[in-house]
Amino acid sequence: MKVILFNGSRREHGCTYTALNIIAKALKENGVDSEIFFIGERAVNGDVDKLVEEAVEAVNGADGIVVGTPVYYASPSGEVVSFLDRLFISPKANLRLKPAAAIASARRAGTTASIDMLLKYFTIKEMPVVSSRYWPMVHGNSPEEVLKDEEGVQIMEVLGRNMAWLLKSIEAGKAAGIAAPEPVKQIKTNFIK
Numbered sequence: 064m065k066v067i068l069f070n071g072s073r074r075e076h077g078c079t080y081t082a083l084n085i086i087a088k089a090l091k092e093n094g095v096d097s098e099i100f101f102i103g104e105r106a107v108n109g110d111v112d113k114l115v116e117e118a119v120e121a122v123n124g125a126d127g128i129v130v131g132t133p134v135y136y137a138s139p140s141g142e143v144v145s146f147l148d149r150l151f152i153s154p155k156a157n158l159r160l161k162p163a164a165a166i167a168s169a170r171r172a173g174t175t176a177s178i179d180m181l182l183k184y185f186t187i188k189e190m191p192v193v194s195s196r197y198w199p200m201v202h203g204n205s206p207e208e209v210l211k212d213e214e215g216v217q218i219m220e221v222l223g224r225n226m227a228w229l230l231k232s233i234e235a236g237k238a239a240g241i242a243a244p245e246p247v248k249q250i251k252t253n254f255i256k
Contacts, residue, residue, distance in 0.1 A: 064230045065096040067125040069118070071132040071143025075101050078168040079131040081206040082219050086129055086166070089223025095230060098125075106146040115149045119156045126230050127162040127193070129222075130181050137173030139180055147184050160243055162229050164193040164222055167200045168209065174200035189246075193229055195222035 068087060072079040080099065087097040100121055105114045122128060130147065132139035150156055165181035167174040175198055185192055199222050201215030202208075210216060237243075 064094070064127075064227075064234065065098065065125045066090055066127040066129060066226060066230070067118075067121045068097055068099045068129045069131060069143070069146075070099055070101045070103075071130060071140050071146065072102075072168075073104055073140065073142060074133075075103060076206070077133070078201065078203055078206055078209045079133050079166075081209045082166055082168050082201045082215070083129065083131045085216055085219035086164075086223040086226070089220045090227055093224055093227030095126075095227045102142050102146050104142060106142040106149075111145060111149055114146060115153055118146070118150050119153055122150070122161070123155075123157045125161070126233075127164075127226055128158075129164045129166065129193075129226070130184075131166045131168065132177055132181065134167055134169035134173035134177050137176050139167070139177045143181075147181070151184050151188060158188040158190060159246065161190050162193050162226060162233070163190040164195075164199060164226060166219065166222070169200065169202060170204045171202065174198065174202075191229065193222060193226045195219070195225060 068083040070080050070083055083099055090097045132143045163185040165178050167177040182192060195218045197218050199218055202212045
């Protein structure tokens with residue numbers, strides 16, 4: 064089993080990365096592999112198509128995903144939003160019924176609005192959302208400060224354990240012969256006549 068952790072920060076080894084590493088450690092302790100996929104500025108610097116191709120390959124080889132974002136102006140980073148907009152419309156991305164989680168990192172505020180925005184990507188693709196024991200966020204202005212956020216660190220650890228448990232539960236269900244629900248043809252209602 065494997066989880067792809069998307070780092071939606073412009074800083075490859077900053078606060079968001081630190082939170083994702085805590086999740087990766089909890090996954091490993093529970094027998095699940097992981098890989099951090101750095102989005103960086105490629106999503107807004109003309110390289111988004113190549114970035115999404117690489118991400119599709121990573122996602123299709125994974126059992127779950129976590130999307131991490133810093134908070135900029137009380138929202139997820141523009142990089143992660145641009146990236147997810149393209150990834151989630153890709154017909155090549157196998158996302159349906161793949162467990163997913165969203166986390167946010169901030170100095171002070173804007174985390175819940177950012178998490179809420181990211182969760183909408185998952186629910187439109189029928190992805191089970193993995194939760195923790197509180198809102199999945201960390202606070203700090205540096206990786207060192209994030210590690211001092213004891214509650215935030217614990218939340219990331221619990222999220223990693225919960226993701227591992229859900230992945231193992233899905234695997235056990237498949238082994239027991241429980242089939243995934245079949246996709247249905249989407250009905251689209253147009254309110255303009």
